[in-house]
Amino acid sequence: MSEIKLPQDFVSYPEARKQAFMKLKALKESGRRVVGTFCTYTPQELVDAADATPVSLCAIGEDNIPPAEKVLPKNLCPLIKASFGGAVTDRCPFFYFSDMVLAETTCDGKKKMYEYLGKIKHTHVMQLPPGQFGEGALAFWKSEVEALRKDLEQFYGITISDEKIAEAIKLRNRERKAILNYYKVGALKPSPLSGYELNTIITSNEYAFDIEKKIEFLEKRTAELTEKYHKEYEGKPSRPRVLISGCPTHGVIDKVIKRIEELGADVVGFENCCGPREKADLVDETKDPITAIAEKYLRINCSVMSPNPGRLETLGNMIDEYKADGVIEVVLMACHTFAAETSTVKDFVTKEKGIPFLSITTDYSTTDQGQIDTRLGAFIELMS
Amino acid sequence: MKYNIGIDIGSTCAKTVVLDGDKNILHRLLQPTGWSSVETAEAIHDKLTELGVDWNDAAVVATGYGRISVPYADKCVTEITCHGKGACHIFGSEDITVIDIGGQDTKLICVEDGMVKDFIMNDKCSAGTGRFLEIMANTLSVKLDELCELASHGGGVSISSMCTVFAESEVISLIGRGEQKQNIAFGVVDSIVKKVATQAGRLHLAGTKVCLTGGLCDFEYVCRQLSAALKSQVLTHPDGRYAGAIGAALSAASIKK
Numbered sequence: 202m203s204e205i206k207l208p209q210d211f212v213s214y215p216e217a218r219k220q221a222f223m224k225l226k227a228l229k230e231s232g233r234r235v236v237g238t239f240c241t242y243t244p245q246e247l248v249d250a251a252d253a254t255p256v257s258l259c260a261i262g263e264d265n266i267p268p269a270e271k272v273l274p275k276n277l278c279p280l281i282k283a284s285f286g287g288a289v290t291d292r293c294p295f296f297y298f299s300d301m302v303l304a305e306t307t308c309d310g311k312k313k314m315y316e317y318l319g320k321i322k323h324t325h326v327m328q329l330p331p332g333q334f335g336e337g338a339l340a341f342w343k344s345e346v347e348a349l350r351k352d353l354e355q356f357y358g359i360t361i362s363d364e365k366i367a368e369a370i371k372l373r374n375r376e377r378k379a380i381l382n383y384y385k386v387g388a389l390k391p392s393p394l395s396g397y398e399l400n401t402i403i404t405s406n407e408y409a410f411d412i413e414k415k416i417e418f419l420e421k422r423t424a425e426l427t428e429k430y431h432k433e434y435e436g437k438p439s440r441p442r443v444l445i446s447g448c449p450t451h452g453v454i455d456k457v458i459k460r461i462e463e464l465g466a467d468v469v470g471f472e473n474c475c476g477p478r479e480k481a482d483l484v485d486e487t488k489d490p491i492t493a494i495a496e497k498y499l500r501i502n503c504s505v506m507s508p509n510p511g512r513l514e515t516l517g518n519m520i521d522e523y524k525a526d527g528v529i530e531v532v533l534m535a536c537h538t539f540a541a542e543t544s545t546v547k548d549f550v551t552k553e554k555g556i557p558f559l560s561i562t563t564d565y566s567t568t569d570q571g572q573i574d575t576r577l578g579a580f581i582e583l584m585s
Numbered sequence: 586m587k588y589n590i591g592i593d594i595g596s597t598c599a600k601t602v603v604l605d606g607d608k609n610i611l612h613r614l615l616q617p618t619g620w621s622s623v624e625t626a627e628a629i630h631d632k633l634t635e636l637g638v639d640w641n642d643a644a645v646v647a648t649g650y651g652r653i654s655v656p657y658a659d660k661c662v663t664e665i666t667c668h669g670k671g672a673c674h675i676f677g678s679e680d681i682t683v684i685d686i687g688g689q690d691t692k693l694i695c696v697e698d699g700m701v702k703d704f705i706m707n708d709k710c711s712a713g714t715g716r717f718l719e720i721m722a723n724t725l726s727v728k729l730d731e732l733c734e735l736a737s738h739g740g741g742v743s744i745s746s747m748c749t750v751f752a753e754s755e756v757i758s759l760i761g762r763g764e765q766k767q768n769i770a771f772g773v774v775d776s777i778v779k780k781v782a783t784q785a786g787r788l789h790l791a792g793t794k795v796c797l798t799g800g801l802c803d804f805e806y807v808c809r810q811l812s813a814a815l816k817s818q819v820l821t822h823p824d825g826r827y828a829g830a831i832g833a834a835l836s837a838a839s840i841k842k
Contacts, residue, residue, distance in 0.1 A: 557703065571650055575650070575664065575665065575706070576665075576706060578665075579664075579704060
């Protein structure tokens, strides 16, 4: 095996980034395959079955944006730009150590960005149908899942058996349940954990390498927090409870999620891909594994699907289950599909569920912190 | 006597209102915010002392974008809540839609039963704000009141750019083309009115009173154009620009010391 090298300017990297690089380097040196992924549409079970570890390439960080804008337009979602910028500059350890990239044609911005990524590294793009219900949508998506299996086999020179996939499905379902139970701690009133922790732990790549360990960690944390609730929180008054909806929030965690909590409300849950959007729905373990995987992933309620009625259904259930006093929707700048759904979601939340709704459009910069604080502050004042 | 003091430090002007225990206005102060909100807050403190405010029996609520720069404030409340409260008080209605065209942002606030129900603010952009009008007035070498006066005699020009910087170059090219000043002024005010009307459409203005607060409420022409665009009589009041400060002072009244 050839020597695994670090990027040339590695010494200049900040400490956290250095650590992530070293961890990934160690993983690679152990002989583990690494596949870089983006969305929740990625059938992780197939990656697992190829004895590879999927790592998320959805990047954050304002510093990743200028290098991306050398190629991509300015008026594009910050997540897409940061992911591309982190990849081309060797700043993203996950991209750097990925053998290949596995992506899906989710939104227009992402799929066009993948064309550029494909010039750097082998990039397999799964074609998603534009809607969940169209005739032939499922059959088409299933053929894409099969194509992914073939490509993984060819790329790594391996064979992926049905048994191996079925095994991966069982493990991932257990992981889903563990994540979901951890999220449900947020449904306790008053909530014994911060939304900041919720968002950080789930999106953290740190635990993703060993799923068994991750399950163990989450089960332990869930038990700790539940105990903490009964000892310290039960029966106490609650601050206003906020449910987050919309775009992924890991890139704006400090400027939005943390600020909501500093300004006087509790973030209790996430109806976005940083939350249980995909986790609440298991892969059917009784069916042929490829069919079961295709069905499960096509059910995901992302705004890239048209129509997307599942989002409202899930949002309604979560408002009830998490006892939300208000919904704050976070839309990343230039995310057209979520921005276009805002009006529908606002009507649903305010008229059908009868609680206040705020939509915030922002990016990864810090220049609008003042305006964001005013909006969040006013929203919390009106819930109080 | 208890002094309930509301200080609204906006991006352009700082507004201060002192209410007595019966919600009567004792003092109004208006000054430019300048480059330092902290210094402005100190200047306000000095002035209030001169006016005889007894600080041992005073409650202070700060609002506006400089609200965190008032060290002697007992509490900070956002300008959304304060404008809503202040407008209800000024216009004597518990159900009202407030349009506040401020220096750096424009807010639309829906109030029901005296409580803010919903609001919209413009995003990260000065189009449709007081700053937009100031910049355009500057480009046309007129004062803000002259711009409105000119606009009332003009027509036929529309500014299509939604961005202040691009709109300014549009205005410059209109000047270069020899377009009459009054027509350009009309286009400038018209663009701000249209922008606000679009935002209002998103807030579902339904049959409630609509009022205009903030620095532009003194300009009768703006108000008339807004009324026409919203198809609803837009109310103004001489204390309109103090709405945020009045709301803050009303919040101060509920602080127990």
